[in-house]
Each structure stands twice: as structure tokens, then as C-alpha cells.
Amino acid sequence: MKIRLQDIADDLNLSKMTISKVLRGQTDISAETKARVLKRVQELNYRPNISASSLRTGQTYTAGLVVRHLKDPHIADICRGLNKVFRAASYALVISSADDDPEMEDREAELHLSRQVDVLFLCSQDGSADAPEALRNSHVPVVYLGRKPAPLSASSVSLREVEVGKSAAEHLFARSAHRIAYLRGPRTFGGDQRFSGYLEAHRDAGVTPRQEWIVEPRHAGSEYECAYSAVGAMLQARNAPDAVMAYTDALAAGARDAALARGLRIPEDVQIIGCGNDAQVCSIGLPISSIDLAGEEIGARAARLALKAIENGPEEKPRSVSVSPRIVTRATTRQAPSVQRERKR
Numbered sequence: 001m002k003i004r005l006q007d008i009a010d011d012l013n014l015s016k017m018t019i020s021k022v023l024r025g026q027t028d029i030s031a032e033t034k035a036r037v038l039k040r041v042q043e044l045n046y047r048p049n050i051s052a053s054s055l056r057t058g059q060t061y062t063a064g065l066v067v068r069h070l071k072d073p074h075i076a077d078i079c080r081g082l083n084k085v086f087r088a089a090s091y092a093l094v095i096s097s098a099d100d101d102p103e104m105e106d107r108e109a110e111l112h113l114s115r116q117v118d119v120l121f122l123c124s125q126d127g128s129a130d131a132p133e134a135l136r137n138s139h140v141p142v143v144y145l146g147r148k149p150a151p152l153s154a155s156s157v158s159l160r161e162v163e164v165g166k167s168a169a170e171h172l173f174a175r176s177a178h179r180i181a182y183l184r185g186p187r188t189f190g191g192d193q194r195f196s197g198y199l200e201a202h203r204d205a206g207v208t209p210r211q212e213w214i215v216e217p218r219h220a221g222s223e224y225e226c227a228y229s230a231v232g233a234m235l236q237a238r239n240a241p242d243a244v245m246a247y248t249d250a251l252a253a254g255a256r257d258a259a260l261a262r263g264l265r266i267p268e269d270v271q272i273i274g275c276g277n278d279a280q281v282c283s284i285g286l287p288i289s290s291i292d293l294a295g296e297e298i299g300a301r302a303a304r305l306a307l308k309a310i311e312n313g314p315e316e317k318p319r320s321v322s323v324s325p326r327i328v329t330r331a332t333t334r335q336a337p338s339v340q341r342e343r344k345r
Contacts (some may be wrong), residue, residue, distance in 0.1 A: 003046045012036055023090060025192050063306060064112030065095045065121040066105055066132075072276045074295045075123065075236070078145055079301020089307055091118075105280070110134035119306040121145055124156075126156075143302045143310035147189060148320070155309065155318040157302040161190045164291055164325045168245045168273050173205050173288075177243035177271055177336040181213035181234055183227055183255065185247035194247065194275075202314055204266025213241050217251060227254025228261075235262050242270055243333075249274035249281040252288050260286070272332040287330035294323045 009016045014033070021029050022037040029037075040046075063086060067075050082093055094112065098105035105122075109132040114121050117140065122132070124146035131152040135142055142154035165182075172180050182198050185191030195214075202209050213234065217226035227246065234241055235258065244259075246252040252274025259270045266272060266286060274282065277292035301321055309316045329335075 002046065003044045005046075007038070008040055008044065008046060009315035012040055015331075059118050059310070060094045061090055061117045062094055062115065062117045063119045063121065064109075064115070064117040064301075065093060065123075066108045066112065067095065067097050068105070069100050070097045073280070074276060074293050077293070077295025078299040078302075082303045083299075084296075085300050085303035085307070103307040105235040106134060110117045113138055113140060118310050119143065121302060121306070122148075124148060128191070139314075141306060143306050143309075145298055145302055146182060149262045153318055155302075157298050157305065157307045157321045157323065159190075159293055159298065160322050160324050161193030162197040162200065162257075162276060165194035165199075165245075166201045166295070167197070167325060167327055168202030168275065168291055169198050170204075171273060171329075171333065172243040172245060172271055173201065174325070174336065175267075175271060176337075178207065179213065179239070179241040180209065180243045180245060181215065181229065181231070181241035182209070183244065183246040183251045184214060184216050191247065198245065210239070223248055223250040224254040224257075227251040228258045229254075231258040232262065235259060235264065240332075242272075244270065244272045246272070246274045249276045249290055252290070252332070253281055253285070256286060256288060266332050267334045271334060273327075277328050282328075282330060286332060289330045289333040290328050292326045292328050294325055297323050 003332055005019055007014050014037070018029060018033065019037055022034050023041070041241070063082070064247040065079070065082070079093065079095065086093055092118065096108040096112070098108055109120060111118050113134055119141045120135070121143050122145065124144050130178065131149045135152065138336065142152070144154055144156040144158075146156070146158050148154050169180055180202075182195070184195050184198075197210070215230045215234075217230055227250070231254065244255040246255055252272050256266060256272050259266055259272070264270050267304070272288065274288050274290040275293070277290040282288040282290050301323065305321070307318060
């Protein structure tokens with residue numbers, strides 16, 4: 001026999017509204033009542049009728065996400081954060097990839113809107129591209145994961161890109177590095193902002209970086225190969241850098257292996273820090289210190305903004321939120337001076 005919401009309400013002597021609130025993850029229900037409802041739901045193997053609920057409320061309990069491509073581990077972190085919040089609210093996340101094609105990005109956004117999603121998420125590289133045409137006449141809440149196009153009325157959750165470059169350089173300066181090379185990223189908003197952070201940390205430290213230490217890898221080969229070649233050449237110079245920071249973890253891996261190939265000790269002779277905290281890259285060989293780009297936090301905060309927008313409707317004004325990166329220290333950078341002093345005692 002099919003179990004209905006009313007059956008659970010009658011069984012527990014509660015109202016249908018109370019049962020519904022528990023299943024939607026609302027917080028105005030006591031912990032005791034919530035536990036009773038969830039226990040009975042599990043015992044009866046009850047599954048909410050999403051279609052019936054959608055007809056009644058106008059909500060589909062789905063969220064659409066369009067990404068440029070699926071190769072970036074940062075996207076996986078963002079999705080993990082989105083899902084953590086949405087699962088508790090009984091929402092499903094539908095992901096589609098534009099495969100680096102701006103026209104396909106417009107098409108995927110239009111398809112999500114045609115499926116009547118309750119909210120649409122878009123991943124942005126640098127906010128310079130135009131918003132998808134489909135959004136101009138849509139009343140669905142839109143949240144950008146990254147910098148949003150300026151004219152668009154939408155919420156956004158972005159990374160403090162300047163802090164990425166600044167915190168990496170400060171991490172190395174704090175560990176007695178004086179000559180920090182930078183394998184910088186592409187000429188995009190994010191790449192330029194991180195480079196600005198690298199320069200800002202140098203100004204604060206009273207250090208002038210040498211131009212030959214700032215390298216923009218040419219990607220005729222892989223990032224790893226480009227970094228291996230560039231850093232190998234740097235380390236042959238008389239005034240070689242004593243630290244390398246890289247725009248990606250793959251670049252950092254190439255730098256690490258170039259130093260090891262020259263017989264240098266890491267981190268004693270040269271320190272290396274990457275960016276992205278890609279576990280698959282950072283854990284192979286000598287573990288690489290890296291900057292975590294807060295993808296999971298970005299996703300979770302974006303999901304919470306979206307749920308508020310869905311609940312409050314047009315009255316909810318778009319908001320722009322930014323989050324900070326964090327450093328994950330591994331074997332390619334030295335321990336903090338305070339830790340070193342503590343161990344000597």
C-alpha cells in the first residue's frame with residue numbers, strides 16, 4: 001500500500017504541515033519531533049511525491065548548474081558544497097557542461113529554464129562574458145559562482161582572488177624565503193588578481209621581485225612539462241630563486257620535480273607552493289603545499305543564498321559574497337617558525 005503524508009501525520013498525531021516542514025529541513029520544529037518523524041519515515045520507507053508537490057506549490061525542487069567544463073577539480077568541490085545544503089532541503093542538483101563553448105553555455109542555461117528549475121547557477125571564469133540571453137527575461141533566481149557580469153541582476157559568491165596570490169607569497173616569506181619565483185596564470189581577471197596579490201606581498205615585505213622570476217608558462221606541452229622546463233632553467237642561474245609559487249598544482253609538481261632533478265633538497269634549499277589543493281596531484285611524490293580555493297564553502301554559501309531567494313521571491317535582493325582561500329601545508333614548504341621553535345624545546 002502506498003504511504004501518504006497524511007498516514008504519517010495520523011500515525012504520530014501530528015499535522016501534515018509539521019511532517020512537511022521536517023521533510024523540507026525547516027528549523028522551527030523541535031529536535032524531538034524531528035527525530036520521531038524521520039524515524040517513522042524511514043520505517044515506512046516513505047518517499048515524498050515531488051510531482052504532486054510541484055503542482056501544488058509551483059516549485060520543482062530542482063536547481064540547475066551550468067559549468068564551462070568538468071575537468072576542473074574546483075568544480076567538484078563547489079558541487080559538493082551545493083549538494084550538502086540542497087540534500088537537507090530535498091533539492092536535486094542537475095549539472096550540465098558547456099564544454100568551453102559560450103554558445104553552448106547559453107543553450108544549457110535555456111534548457112535548465114525550460115525544465116522549470118527553481119534556481120540557476122552559473123560558473124564564471126572572470127565575469128567578462130555577457131550573461132546568457134535566456135536570463136534576460138527570466139524570473140528565476142540566478143546565482144553566479146564567481147564574478148558575475150556587471151549589468152546582470154543576480155547574486156554571486158566569489159573567491160577573494162588577490163588573497164590567493166598574497167597568502168601564498170606571505171606563507172613563503174614567513175618561512176625565510178627571500179627570492180620567490182611565480183609561475184603565473186592566464187591573463188584573466190582571476191590570473192591578474194592573483195598576480196597582484198603576489199606583488200602586494202612583496203611590497204609589504206620590502207622586497208622587489210626580479211622580472212626573470214615571473215614566468216608565464218607557454219602551454220605547448222602540459223603544465224607539468226612547461227613548469228619543469230622553466231624552473232629547471234631558473235635554478236641554473238647564479239641568483240636562483242629559493243621558493244616557487246605556482247598558479248596550479250600541476251605547475252607546482254613540475255617545479256618540484258625540476259628542483260629534485262638538480263639534486264636540491266625540498267624544502268631546505270627551495271620551497272614550493274601550488275594552488276587548487278588537488279588531492280590527486282598534491283599527494284603524488286613529495287606532498288605539495290597548496291592554496292585551497294574554498295570551493296565547498298562557495299557552493300554551500302551559494303546554495304543558502306538560493307534557498308533564501310526561492311523562499312522570499314522577488315523581495316529578496318541579489319547579494320554578492322566573497323570568501324577567503326586557505327593554505328594547506330605539506331612537505332614542500334617549511335614548518336612555521338613557531339612550530340620549529342616548539343620542537344627544539
